[in-house]
Amino acid sequence: MHYILEILPSLLSGAGLTLQVFLWTLVGSLPLGLILSLGLISNIKPLQWLINFYVWLMRGTPLLLQLIVVFYGFPLIGIVFPRYEAALFAFILNYAAYFAEIFRGGLQSIDNGQYESARVLRLSYAQTIRKIVIPQVVKIVLPSVGNEVINLIKDSSLVYVIGLGDLLRAGNVATARDVTLIPLLLVGVIYLVLTAVTTFVLGRVEKHYSYWK
Amino acid sequence: MLTLKNITKRFGDRTIIDQLDLTVKDGEVLSIVGPSGAGKTTLLRCITGLEKVDEGEFLIDGQPFDPYTNRTNESVIGVVFQNFQLFPHLTVLQNITLAPTMVLKESEADAQANAQKLLERLDLGDHGDQYPYQLSGGQQQRVAIARALAMKPNVLCYDEPTSALDPNLRQEVEKLILGLKADGMTQIVVSHDLTFAENIADDMLRVEPNQSK
Ligand SMILES: Nc1ncnc2c1ncn2[C@@H]1O[C@H](COP(=O)(O)OP(=O)(O)O)[C@@H](O)[C@H]1O
Ligand SMILES: [Mg+2]
Numbered sequence: 001m002h003y004i005l006e007i008l009p010s011l012l013s014g015a016g017l018t019l020q021v022f023l024w025t026l027v028g029s030l031p032l033g034l035i036l037s038l039g040l041i042s043n044i045k046p047l048q049w050l051i052n053f054y055v056w057l058m059r060g061t062p063l064l065l066q067l068i069v070v071f072y073g074f075p076l077i078g079i080v081f082p083r084y085e086a087a088l089f090a091f092i093l094n095y096a097a098y099f100a101e102i103f104r105g106g107l108q109s110i111d112n113g114q115y116e117s118a119r120v121l122r123l124s125y126a127q128t129i130r131k132i133v134i135p136q137v138v139k140i141v142l143p144s145v146g147n148e149v150i151n152l153i154k155d156s157s158l159v160y161v162i163g164l165g166d167l168l169r170a171g172n173v174a175t176a177r178d179v180t181l182i183p184l185l186l187v188g189v190i191y192l193v194l195t196a197v198t199t200f201v202l203g204r205v206e207k208h209y210s211y212w213k
Numbered sequence: 214m215l216t217l218k219n220i221t222k223r224f225g226d227r228t229i230i231d232q233l234d235l236t237v238k239d240g241e242v243l244s245i246v247g248p249s250g251a252g253k254t255t256l257l258r259c260i261t262g263l264e265k266v267d268e269g270e271f272l273i274d275g276q277p278f279d280p281y282t283n284r285t286n287e288s289v290i291g292v293v294f295q296n297f298q299l300f301p302h303l304t305v306l307q308n309i310t311l312a313p314t315m316v317l318k319e320s321e322a323d324a325q326a327n328a329q330k331l332l333e334r335l336d337l338g339d340h341g342d343q344y345p346y347q348l349s350g351g352q353q354q355r356v357a358i359a360r361a362l363a364m365k366p367n368v369l370c371y372d373e374p375t376s377a378l379d380p381n382l383r384q385e386v387e388k389l390i391l392g393l394k395a396d397g398m399t400q401i402v403v404s405h406d407l408t409f410a411e412n413i414a415d416d417m418l419r420v421e422p423n424q425s426k
Binding site for chain 2: 111113114116117119120121122123127131132135136139211212213
């Protein structure tokens with residue numbers, strides 16, 4: 001018990017970094033994903049190709065590789081990111097691609113009649129997207145977005161590889177130093193708590209959207 | 214008065230509407246009848262600006278207008294779609310007030326009061342806070358009518374208003390349309406049900422599938 005209290009501060013500070021990566025990635029990748037998905041359903045072919053290529057690249061290679069390329073590879077061509085920024089950059093670009101695909105599916109499941117209905121009521125395209133399409137898409141994509149959000153909590157441990165002091169690193173350091181499994185077990189418990197809380201929040205959000213069918 | 218002059222609509226090299234002339238007088242009901250595939254929906258979609266015509270012109274009270282590009286708030290053509298296309302995430306009242314507040318810039322209070330009046334006129338006074346999925350087909354149709362009327366259209370169009378409803382509701386729809394006619398509404402009703410069309414019509418247009426295609 002005494003030992004747990006001793007290592008807890010360093011684990012919690014690692015968890016703090018994990019949460020920061022988590023939150024900033026969501027803040028960046030959700031809007032970016034939405035914008036990309038609007039490009040995917042637009043009629044502008046070159047734009048579609050470009051975004052499709054981007055999505056293919058991001059989803060077709062490991063996030064770990066992307067992280068390493070951004071932090072260790074980019075400096076070779078003169079682009080230097082500090083560790084934390086490199087992590088956010090790679091995570092946001094990667095997750096935006098997944099979200100773009102999810103949103104595209106959601107957008108395409110909206111009946112064309114909804115757009116026509118809005119059109120004959122003389123709503124502008126922007127008003128239609130904001131008032132008619134997005135509220136319906138949010139409900140549709142919520143479960144899939146939720147899955148990605150949970151994945152992101154765990155994926156965030158990949159920042160370990162570029163030397164960021166996240167939760168996993170904090171646990172690993174303590175385990176190596178004190179030759180005991182306890183820190184790693186605690187790390188597992190903290191991840192479980194984080195995912196449990198997130199699952200709960202997502203459940204509430206889904207419930208919030210259950211007032212209509 | 215709505216006038217169509219020489220309207221032609223093609224899909225690829227198939228001519229669906231061939232040089233059609235048509236006049237709908239103020240306060241009258243025009244029925245458009247014909248077998249399935251004759252181009253009734255297509256004609257309605259041209260009138261409501263959802264399809265671009267290839268030739269011909271539209272006049273409202275003698276003034277030329279192009280339904281496809283027209284974005285002014287006069288010369289409004291309202292539509293009740295075959296499957297109504299209500300906005301599922303909005304209450305009945307919100308469905309009706311959305312466009313008047315966003316497009317006509319009516320105040321929320323005015324739009325609400327007007328919507329409530331329309332709902333009462335259509336025997337839906339108590340249903341304002343319900344969501345579309347909670348309503349029967351006939352009720353949904355009346356919400357769609359109220360939503361269209363809230364935009365103060367010159368002409369109200371229906372595509373097959375009896376097809377999505379119980380057969381025994383046919384007379385209700387007849388009464389509804391004749392009631393709106395008594396209020397002075399100009400209406401165009403597409404149907405493949407000849408008896409129904411004859412019961413409501415001041416004027417009939419018969420369309421046949423174009424032989425040349
Ligand atoms: N968007 C479209 N592209 C190509 N052909 C179409 C399109 N919409 C309708 N058509 C064709 O036009 C013809 C008339 O269709 P429609 O107007 O729906 O007839 P109705 O409503 O009288 O049953 C049909 O042969 C249909 O296949
Ligand atoms: Mg039809």
